Amino acid sequence: MALGLFRVCLVVVTAIINHPLLFPRENATVPENEEEIIRKMQAHQEKLQLEQLRLEEEVAQLAAEKEALERVAEEGQQQNENRTAWDLWSTLCMILFLVIEVWRQDHQDGPSPECLGGDEDELPGLAGSPLRGLTLPDKATLDHFYERCIRAATADAARTREFVEGFVDDLLEALRSLCSRDTDMEVEDFIGVGSMYENWQVDKPLLCHLFVPFIPPEPYHFHPELWCSGRSVPLDRQGYGQIKVVRADEDTRGCICGKTKLGEDMLCLLHGKNNLLRPGSEVEDPLCAKGSPYLNTMQVMKWFQTALTRAWHRIAHKYEFELAFGQLDTPGSLKIKFRSGKFMPFNLIPVIQCDDLDLYFVSHLPREPSGGTPVSSTDWLLSFAVYERHFLRTTSKALPEGACHLSCLQIASFLLSKQSRLTGPSGLSNYHLKTALLHLLLARRAVDWKAGLLEARLHELLCFLEKSLLEKKLYHFFIGNRKVPETMGLPEAVRRAEPLNLFRPFVLQRSFYRKTVDSFYEMLKNAPALISEYSLHIPTDHASLPQKAVVS
Template identity: 25%
Template sequence: MDSWVFWFSFLLFQSMVQYPQPVGDGLDKVTRLRMEARAKLQEQEKIRLEQEVEQLALMQSGASWGDLLWSALQPWQVWAFAGLLVLLLTIWFMWRKRSREAKISVKKEKKKEKEEEEEDETWVYDLRWLLDERIQWPVQDLQTGCSRTMALIDNFISVIGHALTGTFYPVLQQAIGFGSAFEGWTAREKEVAYHVLIPLTPPLGHTFHLERDTDQQKPGRNFRVRVELECSCPREHQGVNLLCFLHHPDVVRRRTRQPNLLDSLCTGFYLDVQKIVIWFCTLLRASWRHLPQSRSWHLVLLASTRSCNLRLNNDQESFLVKVLFGVRRHTSDIFITSRPQGAQTPSTMWPETYAVAETKFFRHMARQMPQDSSHLKCLQLLACVLVRKDFSIHSVKTIIMHLLNTVPVSRWHRRYFLLQLSDALEQLRLSLEEEHLEHFILGNQRLPEEIRLPQDVQRAKPPNLFHGLVQDPAAHSQAMQAYLDLQRCLARVLAYGHF
């Protein structure tokens, strides 16, 4: 109400100023000038008063709207609004606190990861120092030795092949390296032995038939190689003029002056291991001077009944080559060989061997493993410790092969060396306690496809390599004692670096 009264008074005053009372014409010039100046001042005052009135009206209008809004709100709405404001402020402060905690946590995690990486690097460095500098590994270049051995045997087979042309002796096929040296590890020996297998195939007019030995008293799977003559008459070969040992043996002997295989290297109808060894060593001795290796190496033939053992030496080094002979089973990686099976193996008995398949498995795994793999170091360390112990190195090798076939390849990195060594020892302990260790090749359905097995080998029941411990309690006690000695010896090696 006061604002409207004020506004009405202002308008009345303005009308009086705009419409002044008239004056007479007789006013002088000075009076007219004063009146004009006074009119201008009143106009300015009018403008100022209008501006103040407008500002006052705006302020009163704002205050009235605020009062109206405040009066419209109920008390519970005011408290709800205040509570919402407090809640929002609380959430904001909590978010700020968690953000700071998250940043601190990330910094701590990064610091922890960095410390762990530094710790891993230190541990790996210590392990590398242990494996490369502390432990005195055998000093041999196995790759060079394998290449040198295969070159020697290949040269010899090439020379002998020309000499045997036109004869009826077994045909020597390309040699196959097998065993620890060709797998990349070796026991702690002064002289490395390189094992080589030379497959034999029948000569013209002859065939080989493998007969499985059914004697269950003999260990392993054993065969005999029955040699039979086959017909090579012209009518059977569509006009080719071939001599037939089967129908005309005397004519063939008289014309070729060569005995057939049954007359030379067999006992009865079966291929004789000892006769083949003597024949091969005689050929090697006679042809040695024709080989390029004879100019830089000295050859010594060592006595053996079922293999041809060669020692080659010069002024700087020496190495041993053990040559075995075998017959391949079908087109597989399984051979029957001349290796001995027990103390008194008959000369016509050829035990089945899986060494070539095992070497092929190690080569396959070498292609899958990380570059800095520890599996060969693990195997070599165990072999070096066992070399003078009453324990089978092949048993430990079998355990390592089983682990290689089950443990992911990434877990064989060098940093896991001690873990894998511990796993191998634990598996050996369990196998000794249970008196059971399965053969790795026989009956194994999880081998790589590139390893070829005959169906009877693939489907066979895996034999127990610790079968002898079941029947001989004394041997089992001795094996357990050897295991305890192995543990102590390994602890000494890891602590002091020598065997």
């Protein structure tokens, strides 16, 4: 019975499971276009995913914009809150920078510590030096180069000076004999300046620079007006001045009549009523600018060239050579031409002495120092050449025997000369080299200039020049330099003047500055090979000095 019941139940369950309405088969109702429906569903799914991604990007963009707006609002609020404090801080920083700059100019005018070593035997700047591309030869090579090249090239310096000075004495004496003391300028004895008289001339041919002071005829005299400092003097006019021509009986500096308007019934017993030199009135002297009492450099140039020509024609019959002008824009650039084809140049420079001092106003200096051209024809350049010569002579007496200071200057000048011939002239001149050496002589001890320290001092000189070029600052050695000994006799106006930056033109002329820096580093790069080459092969263009020939 139980078995039968089980069988009945099994049949019923089997019938229910296999009933087509309750449990249809898998493939019984599958439509024929199943694949098309699947494709549509997949395409719809992809569309939904793309839409979802787009919505997510928009939501993220909106959130970022909202965050940015909130951040800008916060920053603006913070700036508004801190504006007063920031303005105060900027003002304090500016005041601090000004104080530091004033302190630096007052106390750090000398060479920088990184260019000055503390011990006499160490090589300053070799460790951590900013010099690029410079490997100086050793001491033996430098000594050999100096002896064979530089000393050999300047062996005739003393004979050249003697020959030129003898001829110039004769020329100036002839000039004086042709001039009238009542109407013409009076020429005084010449003064030797520059490298030939400071014993560091290198370039061939040897060149003498001679100052020729002149004074006006009576009753006139020169009244120099020096521009060293002052608010009314532009920066590019510092170191210049003007020469006023006044009559001796019309100098009103010490008389009240030149400062007070006299009445019709009052008369000055010293000057009279109509003898005052009115401002702007034209002085009778032909060397003054038209309508001005100030001496004109162009007029002086023409007068000096004419006077020299007349003087040479007077004595030409005594000499077996010719005399000609070398550079037309330089008043006293002369050249002696010998029959052999050799020539000997020299410069006679008309100058005006400043108040019985060793300061001289120069109408034109040939090539150096390169301080630019005067804006006006009445501007005269102030020259310290006599003070420079005196300082070098005084310093040399305190240095050890055979000191290397002039040797350093000669080697640096030699390298600069050769580089100028390769790449053309730059803004760096021999006057800048000498200025750098004068600063180092003042900062260094005497024992630091021993002959054995030539390599160290030469490296230090080039390091000082590089630092000055990079900073565009090389101060004049005398103007505004209170470290110069008082025994030099500089006027107080010069000592207390604002320092004069010789590299100031580089600040305004960027392309010229770039060329100068490139030329300087090219010189450093070529220095070792140049020194080695000239140590082995000495040029054969050193002609012997002709003797002075006089026709009886």
